[in-house]
Amino acid sequence: MKLPYYPGCTLYTKAKNLDVSARATAQKLGVELVELPVWNCCGAVFSLASDNIMNLSAPIRNLVRAKEENGDSLVTICAGCYHTLKRANRLIATDGEKRKKLNDFMETDYSGEVRVLHLLEVFKDLVGFEKIRKKVKRDLSYLKVAPYYGCLLLRPKKEMEFDDPENPRMLEDFLDAIGASVVDYPFKTECCGAYLAVVHDDVARDCSYRIVRSAHSNSADLIVTSCPLCHYNLDYNQLKLSKEHHGFKNTPIVYFTQLLGLALGLDESDLGFDIHYIDPRPVLHEKLK
């Protein structure tokens, strides 16, 4: 199965490990992610100002390109891209006035017909978690993993239609399918501090502290996420948190695709574990004997 793929800017730079592990695991599961020949930044955030149509042009331009490639769907992985593309797409599909203005401006004829899919949705709905379960080659059962959703996949529920915004199950079901032990903890949908990291990094660090501490106190070995910004906040902030908070224990943060890669028997060195601030390899070596 071939699907058009939109990596977004961060998967080409700071989150190469997410891109590499996603392409490799998808291929192993019979899905070929075909990168759009031309794409641009989606804008990173969905415009919350309802009188500004200009900001819709960046995400919609990518969806127009997916349509031109004869794609009825577009796969993305970064939670920021997924959120921005999906909400912009929905707005264009439901708001006739904005649709007309934007199409007139961009000289296109697009009305939201491309379906925006997160790679997790591809794995769940198009591949099937049960099929993934049968392909698991490595025992992950000694690995205690805390799923971390963050904000952008889940909220607002009406527009994202991804999972329950307060008690999601998608990552838990995924982790169960690949044979890891799931850790339940109360901070899986709390905000990591997001873009506050750029200007108010102390506030973002507080958010990250609460999440990592909670996962660790519920005996998690790892936290799994799908968002490069969540990954940065939770991972990089620990370098400072371990100095600021007495007794703070570092907990590595990995992408769901990296863990899937290990479960499917891919080589650890192909999954980009070398660019993490808190190295996940020691705990992986200990628990994946």
Next chain:
Amino acid sequence: MRVRISSKTVHNDWVEKIAEISGQNLLSCYQCGKCSAGCPVVGAMDILPNQAIRLVQLGLEEDLAKAKTPWICASCFTCHARCPKGIDIAKVMEALRQVLLRLRVDWVNPEDLSPEVISKAPQMGIVAGFRKYTS
């Protein structure tokens, strides 16, 4: 003296502008405080989210123009998910930022970003920051 507050007595262009940019019915808020209770960054705010909505209802533009609160909001939509009246408070915060940004009042000068942030933060975080903090 009894003062009756309604959308007619409290009416100015600024309130209308906030309502237009946010697309929200600001008067439907009845101050239950669930937005403030669930906000993950409320500790760093100078005005609680529900108080900010109240100030908007009352048209107190100057109090909000100097407030830190809209710039601390991380747009995580937890308040929106829990608001019993369905108000998208993140959109109201965006409107409060936008009325200042559209006057070219930036919250941060890109030149002032730390070299640490520029070299370490993911692109999407920096782009998001510029979208939120600069005009």
